[in-house]
Amino acid sequence: MNARRWVPLLAGLAVLVLLAAAPGIFSAFMIQFLINLFMMTILAESWNIIGGFTGYTSFGNAAFFGIGAYTTGVLVTRAGLPFAAALPAGGALAMLFGVAVGVPVLRLKGQYFAIATLGIGETMREVVYNLEVTGAGTGLVMPISRSPLSFFYLMLAILAGATLVNWWLSASRFGYGLIAIREDEDAAGAMGINAPLYKTIAFALSGTFAGLAGGVFAYWITFIDPDAVFKMSTTVQMIIMAVFGGSGTVLGPLLGAFLLSSVSEVLATQLATLAELFYGVIIVLVVLFMPKGLFDLIRRREFSFKYFARNLRENRI
Amino acid sequence: MLVLQVLVNGILLGGLYGIMAIGMSLIYGVLRIVNIAHGALIMLGAYITFWTFTLWGWDPFLSLPVTILLLFAVGYLVQRCILNLIVRAALYLTLLITFGIEVVMVNLARIAWTSDLRQTAPAYVAANFSVGGLTIPYVRLWVFATTVVLSVLFLLLMERTRLGRAIRATAQELRAARLTGIPVGQIFAVTFGLGAALAGAAGAMWGVLFPITPILGRALTLKSFVVAVLGGLGTMMGAIVGGLVLGLAEAFTATFIGPTYPNAISFGLLVLILIVRPTGVLGRGEGR
Numbered sequence: 001m002n003a004r005r006w007v008p009l010l011a012g013l014a015v016l017v018l019l020a021a022a023p024g025i026f027s028a029f030m031i032q033f034l035i036n037l038f039m040m041t042i043l044a045e046s047w048n049i050i051g052g053f054t055g056y057t058s059f060g061n062a063a064f065f066g067i068g069a070y071t072t073g074v075l076v077t078r079a080g081l082p083f084a085a086a087l088p089a090g091g092a093l094a095m096l097f098g099v100a101v102g103v104p105v106l107r108l109k110g111q112y113f114a115i116a117t118l119g120i121g122e123t124m125r126e127v128v129y130n131l132e133v134t135g136a137g138t139g140l141v142m143p144i145s146r147s148p149l150s151f152f153y154l155m156l157a158i159l160a161g162a163t164l165v166n167w168w169l170s171a172s173r174f175g176y177g178l179i180a181i182r183e184d185e186d187a188a189g190a191m192g193i194n195a196p197l198y199k200t201i202a203f204a205l206s207g208t209f210a211g212l213a214g215g216v217f218a219y220w221i222t223f224i225d226p227d228a229v230f231k232m233s234t235t236v237q238m239i240i241m242a243v244f245g246g247s248g249t250v251l252g253p254l255l256g257a258f259l260l261s262s263v264s265e266v267l268a269t270q271l272a273t274l275a276e277l278f279y280g281v282i283i284v285l286v287v288l289f290m291p292k293g294l295f296d297l298i299r300r301r302e303f304s305f306k307y308f309a310r311n312l313r314e315n316r317i
Numbered sequence: 318m319l320v321l322q323v324l325v326n327g328i329l330l331g332g333l334y335g336i337m338a339i340g341m342s343l344i345y346g347v348l349r350i351v352n353i354a355h356g357a358l359i360m361l362g363a364y365i366t367f368w369t370f371t372l373w374g375w376d377p378f379l380s381l382p383v384t385i386l387l388l389f390a391v392g393y394l395v396q397r398c399i400l401n402l403i404v405r406a407a408l409y410l411t412l413l414i415t416f417g418i419e420v421v422m423v424n425l426a427r428i429a430w431t432s433d434l435r436q437t438a439p440a441y442v443a444a445n446f447s448v449g450g451l452t453i454p455y456v457r458l459w460v461f462a463t464t465v466v467l468s469v470l471f472l473l474l475m476e477r478t479r480l481g482r483a484i485r486a487t488a489q490e491l492r493a494a495r496l497t498g499i500p501v502g503q504i505f506a507v508t509f510g511l512g513a514a515l516a517g518a519a520g521a522m523w524g525v526l527f528p529i530t531p532i533l534g535r536a537l538t539l540k541s542f543v544v545a546v547l548g549g550l551g552t553m554m555g556a557i558v559g560g561l562v563l564g565l566a567e568a569f570t571a572t573f574i575g576p577t578y579p580n581a582i583s584f585g586l587l588v589l590i591l592i593v594r595p596t597g598v599l600g601r602g603e604g605r
Contacts, residue, residue: 057409059416104592110408111351112591115542119587122539126581232535236416243413277424283417287410288402315406317502 008167008250016160023149031152035220037261038155039213043234044241044253045162046209051239052247053169054202055182056106057114060121061238064094064207066229067124068214073140073224074133083145087154087215094211098204106199118232125230139225142218151220158216162209166250178202179248210238233276240283246295255294288312318450323568329457331564332464333519333526337537338544338556339471340515346551347488347508348404353415354395355541356534357422358513362388362520363529364430367437377437377525378459384521385514392513396506404505419534426531434528442525460522467518468557471511475553484508488551516541536580543587 023031043065051057068090075086105116128134145151169175177198180188189195218224237260245256260282268275289308290297297307337359344352365384369375375383395418403414445454475481486494487504495501523529523537544563548555566586567579574582 051409055409057412059412105588108591111345111412114409114412115351115546116588116591119539119543119584119591122536123581123584123588126578126584130575130577130581233420236420239413240417273424273427276420277428280417280420280422280424283420284399284414287406287414287417288399291406291410312402315403315410317401317404317505 012160012163012167016156019156020153023152028148031148033265035151035155036265037258038152038159039217040237040241040261041254041257042155042159042162042209042213043238044245044257045159045166046206046213047235047238048166048242048247048249048253049169049178049209050199050202050206052242052249052253053166053175053178053182054199055248056199056203057239058117058203058206059114059235059239060117060119060124061206061210062230062232062234063117063121063124064098064210065214065217065234066128066226067097067207068094068211069218069224069229070128070134070140070214071211072215073142073218076142076219077140078133083219087212087219090215090218091208091212094214095204095208097211098207099200102200102203103196106196106203121230121232121235125226128226128230134226137226139223139228140218142222142224144222145219148220151216154216155213155220158209158212163250163254165205165209166253170250174198174201182248233279236279236283240279240286243291243293244282244286246293249293249295252293252295259294291315319572322451323572324565325451325453326457327565327568328561329453329461329564330526330568331561332461332468333522333560334540334544334563335557335560336464336467336471336515337519337541338548338560339468339553340512340519341541342545342548342551342553342556343515344509344512345545347484348396348400348505350400350404350411350415351542352509352512353412353538354419354422355512355516356536356538357419357426358388358392358516358534359520359523359537359541360426360529360531360534361391361422362517363437363524363533364426364520365517366521367435367524367529370437370439377439377521378463381463381518381521384517388517389510389514391510391517393506393510395513396509397502400509401502401505419538423531423534430531432530432532434530435524436528437521437524439525456525460526463518463522467515471515472553474511480507539587540583543583543590546587546590 022034026034043061046064047058047061071090071093072083072086075081075089076083101120105113105120108116129137134140169178177188177193180191180193181195181198185195214229217229241256241260242253243256244260245254246252260279264275264278267278289311291311297303300307337355341352341355344350362384365387366377366380369380369383370377399418400411400414403411442456443454445452475484483494483499483504484507486497487499487501491501523533540563544559545556547559547562548557563583567583570579570582
């Protein structure tokens with residue numbers, strides 16, 4: 001391994017150290033904003049593993065988030081487990097769910113996979129609505145933690161892990177396998193890649209990070225109900241952040257999450273509906289004008305009208 | 318007797334699911350787009366009818382042609398101005414853009430009409446009659462009758478007219494259709510318009526039977542898809558049969574398992590069918 005490959009890792013480490021020092025500098029409001037930003041970034045990166053690298057557009061990743069949140073919530077409130085034990089359990093269950101659901105669903109291609117995952121997300125919400133242990137429709141109230149800073153560091157740690165995994169995927173045999181599956185699954189299979197195994201691992205990895213983020217979210221926000229954690233708009237946000245930045249890249253989701261979270265945070269202070277509307281408009285514009293994402297635009301250094309016009313022409317009837 | 322009553326309820330609701338799914342299936346069959354905004358179009362139809370009824374007192378059934386025309390125009394424009402630009406893109410992009418359109422429509426509706434529960438409630442909404450111990454609300458019967466009429470009209474349009482033939486030709490072989498002089502861009506827009514019109518009609522009647530909110534479409538998009546997949550995506554007759562199956566499945570679950578379960582059952586059914594038989598129970602051809 002040559003020295004060049006370590007440059008991004010070192011740069012990442014530097015950013016991490018800077019961020020870790022943030023609580024000493026910023027106000028409490030900023031910290032809350034950063035926690036939310038970290039969470040959205042984790043989700044965008046988690047989606048990127050299955051949707052970006054592997055090319056399987058999951059429309060149900062909010063299910064993982066919800067499972068993580070509810071597992072943590074139920075274990076803390078009903079079983080009296082400490083948060084430190086409940087959170088990993090949430091991540092683990094989300095991972096198991098990824099494997100259990102992934103095995104049958106990842107056999108589906110394209111639109112069938114997308115809709116099946118959409119259905120899974122909605123089914124999970126309905127199931128939780130009907131379960132006693134999860135507090136059904138009323139939700140769960142978590143004990144209030146005394147140290148809000150712990151959420152900051154937890155989210156940051158998970159974010160670092162998710163970024164590391166994305167980076168690893170972009171430069172490893174396993175990651176290349178996923179990209180090969182995205183480009184041409186039959187050919188990948190012919191080259192000796194065990195596609196079902198690879199896809200399932202990718203889906204489970206994606207689920208683990210979303211689940212962990214959900215677990216921290218539950219304890220941070222202290223109240224969860226099915227509508228809040230199994231939101232379709234959570235899935236939409238993950239996807240659009242990843243695609244806006246550039247799906248299938250390491251920096252893309254980071255960039256997308258940072259930019260979109262910031263804008264939507266500002267808009268949400270005006271009106272929550274406005275923030276969602278903004279996402280909708282961004283989705284339409286991004287798909288039309290820069291489907292390869294900001295990262296591609298920056299890499300090509302083609303900041304001209306021509307770039308957008310070419311994208312627009314490419315997929316016209 | 319209860320079983321018979323549930324059976325009737327299920328079939329009457331199934332007709333409505335049927336025409337929702339015909340629209341979904343048509344759009345998929347011709348454009349190869351899974352239209353996530355379908356439910357938002359249903360919602361729009363519901364609100365148009367609600368407002369024409371509330372503001373001007375138009376009967377929700379008699380105003381159907383107006384709703385249908387308006388929704389056709391909306392669908393036509395969406396396809397013409399947005400989706401035609403992207404129709405050949407990778408699948409996740411077309412899915413994503415209809416998702417974006419859905420989010421925009423739903424949130425505009427939230428801003429314009431708030432998230433309050435509303436219902437189109439004409440005077441006869443609670444009237445019903447009894448046949449041999451079965452209680453049947455008139456509106457449900459009219460809704461069912463209307464869906465039958467609309468389905469028949471739609472099938473005639475597809476099978477017997479030049480336009481229908483052009484749509485079918487475009488669906489079968491885009492390039493050949495274009496070579497024979499069919500303006501495919503136009504046909505795509507008309508097709509989406511027709512799908513939207515059916516969705517709008519379904520929404521108009523949905524608003525008479527149930528309370529409506531701007532997000533009512535989310536679940537209905539999935540249900541339309543359940544039904545379309547049940548019958549085999551892209552086939553029209555399959556959608557009608559699928560609608561009846563879903564209507565029955567929901568009616569029986571609501572009665573015998575619990576009133577909060579129908580959604581869980583129908584979404585679960587969707588996942589199950591996709592896994593076991595992605596080409597649909599009645600469908601055939603390409604799949605995984």
